[in-house]
Amino acid sequence: MLPSLGAVCLSLFSLFSAIRARSSTGDSVLVLLQPNLSRDNFTIFFDNLEKQGYDLTFRAPKAETPRIIEDDVPGFNHIILFAPDSKNFAQDVTPQSLVTALNAGTNLIVALSPKQTPIFTLASEFSLILPPPGTPLISHFPARDTPPGVIPVSVPPVHPFLTPNTPPIWFSGIPFAHGNNPLLVPILHAPAESFASDTDSDASADVVFDYAERGGEGLWAGSSLGIVTGFQTRDSARITWVGGLELFSDEYANKPLPSGDKSGNAQFARDVAAWTFHEKLVLRIDSTTHHLVNETEPREHYTINENIAFEAHISRYDPESGWAPYSGLHDLQVDFTMLDPHIRTALLPVSDEPGLYRASFRLPDRHGVFKFVLDYRRRGWTSLQSSTTVPVVPPRHDGYPRFLSAAWPYYTGAISTSVGFLLFATLWLAGDDKGVKKGKSAKTE
Amino acid sequence: MGPQILLSVLFCLIAAVHAGQLSLQSPKLTVVGPDGGKLRSEPISLQKRADPVVLGANDILKLTFQVTDQTSDGGVQPHQTFLRFFDSTTGEEGIQPVKVTPSGKAKFELNMAKPPSSLPPSGTAPLRVSLLLGSFVHGPAALDLFDLHVPPSASAPVHPDESFYHPRPEIAHTFRPEPKLPPRFVSAFFAALVLAPWVVLFGLWGAVKPSVPHLFSPSILSFVLSLALIEGLLLWYWVELRLGHILLYGSGAAALALLTGKQALVGIAARRTGSSK
Structure with a gap:
C-alpha cells in the first residue's frame, strides 16, 4: 500500500513539475565548469536560468558523477559545457558521449577557446571550420581602450529569436567559418573588420598577409564568420557553439560599452540559452488526418480522381503558457508521394480555427500505396515530420459511370x-x- | 598623488598613441585591358565616391596607395590592410589582405582572368570595395573606395539538403485526358438503327396477324411471367443490383422458370397429342 502511495505522490510531483517546465523538453541542466572558474564568475547567467525554473547541477570536468549518460539514458535535459581549456575530462565526458547525448535529445551549450582540446576538435564535426589553435579573433575597430581581442559586437536587430534591439555585446574568443550545412543556425556573426590572428604587433603585418597566401582555409576574417552558432540535428536537438566563454561572464555583462551604455551580454546569453534549451521556435504536430472533401471521417482507402483533404494540427511551445495551437506558418507544404511526389501543394492555415492547416486536391489517376508526407524544416525551428500511408484504388466494377x-x-x-x-x-x-x-x-x- | 600622476601620464600616452589616425596618401586605381592598354587611370578621392569600376573577364585592376599616419604624414605599416568586397544583396563578403612595405607603400592587383578565391560569388549587383586599416598603435580607418562591377561568376556550391529548408516548387499531377464521348445524336442515330428491324417485324406482324389463344392457360402464363421476371431481374441488375443479389434472386427465378417451363411443355405436349388423337 505504502509504495503505491509513494509512486502516486512521485508521479503527481513529476506531473506538477512537468506543468511548470520552462523548456519544452525538461528543466534539468548539467553545468561542467573548468576548475579555475567558479560559479561566481557567471552569477548573472546562472541565476537567470535558476530564476526561470531551471535546475542546475554543477560538476567539475574531472569529477566522476553525476554522469552525462547513466545506463544508456541521458541524465540531464541540457548540458552547459564551460570547460574550453580542459584537456582531460572524466571518462564519461568524451566527444562520443556528447554526440550520443545529443542524439538522445539533450541540448548543449559548448564554449570554445583558442586552446586545442577534444571539444575544440569536435566542433569541426558540426560543419564549423575552426582557425588554427591559438589564433583568437581580434579587431582594431572601433578605436577603444580595451585590448584588440576584447571586441564589442553588434547584435542583428532582426533575428528569429534574439530580443530585438539588444545592445552590442562584449566578446573575446575564436571565430569559426561555417560549412554549407543547412543544419547550422548562425546566431551571431563576427564584425566585418575583425580577423583571427596570433600576432600582437604591427611589425607582423606580413604574417597576416601570409595567412591568406598560405592556401587552405586562408584567412579567418570578416562578417561571414560566426562567433555564436547553433546547430540543430535532424531530431531537433540543439547544440550551440560559442567562440568564447567570457561572453557569459559577469565581467562582460557589467562592462560598459565604448559608448558608455550597458552591454547586451546578459540578454544575449539568456536568448541563446532560451533557443538552445527548446524554449523558442519549437513546433510539434498534434495530429494529422485526411478525408474526402465533403466528409469528415477518414476512409480506409480512396479511389483515384476523388477530391481529398489533408489536415494537420500544429502547436507551438511558449515558455510562459506551454503548448498552444499555432497558425503562423505560411510556407507549409504537403507531398502526396508514391516513390516520387505526385502532388506537392501548400498546406495553408484555416482561418477561425487556430492551429489547423488544410490542403485539398484531386487524387492522381494512379492507384497504389501513397503517403501524405509533411516535412517542414526551417533554420532555427524544430523540424516537423509526419508520414501517413493511404491506399488509392481504382474504381470497383460498379464504380464506373453506367449510362454512357x-x-x-x-x-x-x-x-x-x-x-x-x-x-x-x-x-x-x-x-x-x-x-x-x-x-x-x-x-x- | 604618485599613482594619480602615473595614471594620467599613462592616459596621455594612450591618447597620444591613438591620436595618429591611419590614412591614405595618393591612392590611385588603374584598369588594364587584356592587351596591356590602360582603360582607365585616375586618383581615388576619399571624400567623394569614384564612379563604379567595370572589369571585363580579362581586365586587371591595379590599386596603389601609401598608408600614412594622419598627424605625422609619414608612411607606416599597419597590422591590418584588408580590401573588403561586399555584395549587399546577398550578404556575401570577401576579404583580401594587401601587402604593405614598412614605408607604407602598397600595390594590389586583381586579375579577373585568375580571380582570388576570396572574391565573393557575384551576381548583377556591384561589389562595394572598402579598405580596412587597423593597427596596434594607430587609430583604425575604414575607407569606402568605389563600387566594382565584375563579370558574374558561378554561384557558391549549395548543400544537397539546402532545398528542404525553403519552400519547394509545387508539383501538380498531369491527369490522363477525360475519355471523349461521340455526339449524342450519333449515338441516338445508331440506337435507332438497332431498333429498325422492329419496324420490319411489326410490318410482317400485320401481314401474319398471329393470335395467342392459349396465353391465359395457367401453365403457359406462369412460364411466360417467370421468363419476364428473369428479364426484369437482368434489367434491374444493370441499373443498380450487385452480382451477389442477382445470383441469389436469379437462382430463385431460374428454379421457378424450370418448374413452370416443364409444366408449360407438358401442357403443350398434352394439347398436341390430345388434338392428334
Whole structure:
C-alpha cells in the first residue's frame, strides 16, 4: 500500500513539475565548469536560468558523477559545457558521449577557446571550420581602450529569436567559418573588420598577409564568420557553439560599452540559452488526418480522381503558457508521394480555427500505396515530420459511370434482343398451331 | 598623488598613441585591358565616391596607395590592410589582405582572368570595395573606395539538403485526358438503327396477324411471367443490383422458370397429342 502511495505522490510531483517546465523538453541542466572558474564568475547567467525554473547541477570536468549518460539514458535535459581549456575530462565526458547525448535529445551549450582540446576538435564535426589553435579573433575597430581581442559586437536587430534591439555585446574568443550545412543556425556573426590572428604587433603585418597566401582555409576574417552558432540535428536537438566563454561572464555583462551604455551580454546569453534549451521556435504536430472533401471521417482507402483533404494540427511551445495551437506558418507544404511526389501543394492555415492547416486536391489517376508526407524544416525551428500511408484504388466494377451515351446502341440492342426472345417464346408457347392443323386437315381431307 | 600622476601620464600616452589616425596618401586605381592598354587611370578621392569600376573577364585592376599616419604624414605599416568586397544583396563578403612595405607603400592587383578565391560569388549587383586599416598603435580607418562591377561568376556550391529548408516548387499531377464521348445524336442515330428491324417485324406482324389463344392457360402464363421476371431481374441488375443479389434472386427465378417451363411443355405436349388423337 505504502509504495503505491509513494509512486502516486512521485508521479503527481513529476506531473506538477512537468506543468511548470520552462523548456519544452525538461528543466534539468548539467553545468561542467573548468576548475579555475567558479560559479561566481557567471552569477548573472546562472541565476537567470535558476530564476526561470531551471535546475542546475554543477560538476567539475574531472569529477566522476553525476554522469552525462547513466545506463544508456541521458541524465540531464541540457548540458552547459564551460570547460574550453580542459584537456582531460572524466571518462564519461568524451566527444562520443556528447554526440550520443545529443542524439538522445539533450541540448548543449559548448564554449570554445583558442586552446586545442577534444571539444575544440569536435566542433569541426558540426560543419564549423575552426582557425588554427591559438589564433583568437581580434579587431582594431572601433578605436577603444580595451585590448584588440576584447571586441564589442553588434547584435542583428532582426533575428528569429534574439530580443530585438539588444545592445552590442562584449566578446573575446575564436571565430569559426561555417560549412554549407543547412543544419547550422548562425546566431551571431563576427564584425566585418575583425580577423583571427596570433600576432600582437604591427611589425607582423606580413604574417597576416601570409595567412591568406598560405592556401587552405586562408584567412579567418570578416562578417561571414560566426562567433555564436547553433546547430540543430535532424531530431531537433540543439547544440550551440560559442567562440568564447567570457561572453557569459559577469565581467562582460557589467562592462560598459565604448559608448558608455550597458552591454547586451546578459540578454544575449539568456536568448541563446532560451533557443538552445527548446524554449523558442519549437513546433510539434498534434495530429494529422485526411478525408474526402465533403466528409469528415477518414476512409480506409480512396479511389483515384476523388477530391481529398489533408489536415494537420500544429502547436507551438511558449515558455510562459506551454503548448498552444499555432497558425503562423505560411510556407507549409504537403507531398502526396508514391516513390516520387505526385502532388506537392501548400498546406495553408484555416482561418477561425487556430492551429489547423488544410490542403485539398484531386487524387492522381494512379492507384497504389501513397503517403501524405509533411516535412517542414526551417533554420532555427524544430523540424516537423509526419508520414501517413493511404491506399488509392481504382474504381470497383460498379464504380464506373453506367449510362454512357456512347453505349446507347448496345443498350437498345441488348434490350430488344430480350424483348424479342420474350415475344417469340410467348408466340411459340401460346400461339395457334395453324400449320399443324392445316397439315392434319390436309391429311383428313 | 604618485599613482594619480602615473595614471594620467599613462592616459596621455594612450591618447597620444591613438591620436595618429591611419590614412591614405595618393591612392590611385588603374584598369588594364587584356592587351596591356590602360582603360582607365585616375586618383581615388576619399571624400567623394569614384564612379563604379567595370572589369571585363580579362581586365586587371591595379590599386596603389601609401598608408600614412594622419598627424605625422609619414608612411607606416599597419597590422591590418584588408580590401573588403561586399555584395549587399546577398550578404556575401570577401576579404583580401594587401601587402604593405614598412614605408607604407602598397600595390594590389586583381586579375579577373585568375580571380582570388576570396572574391565573393557575384551576381548583377556591384561589389562595394572598402579598405580596412587597423593597427596596434594607430587609430583604425575604414575607407569606402568605389563600387566594382565584375563579370558574374558561378554561384557558391549549395548543400544537397539546402532545398528542404525553403519552400519547394509545387508539383501538380498531369491527369490522363477525360475519355471523349461521340455526339449524342450519333449515338441516338445508331440506337435507332438497332431498333429498325422492329419496324420490319411489326410490318410482317400485320401481314401474319398471329393470335395467342392459349396465353391465359395457367401453365403457359406462369412460364411466360417467370421468363419476364428473369428479364426484369437482368434489367434491374444493370441499373443498380450487385452480382451477389442477382445470383441469389436469379437462382430463385431460374428454379421457378424450370418448374413452370416443364409444366408449360407438358401442357403443350398434352394439347398436341390430345388434338392428334
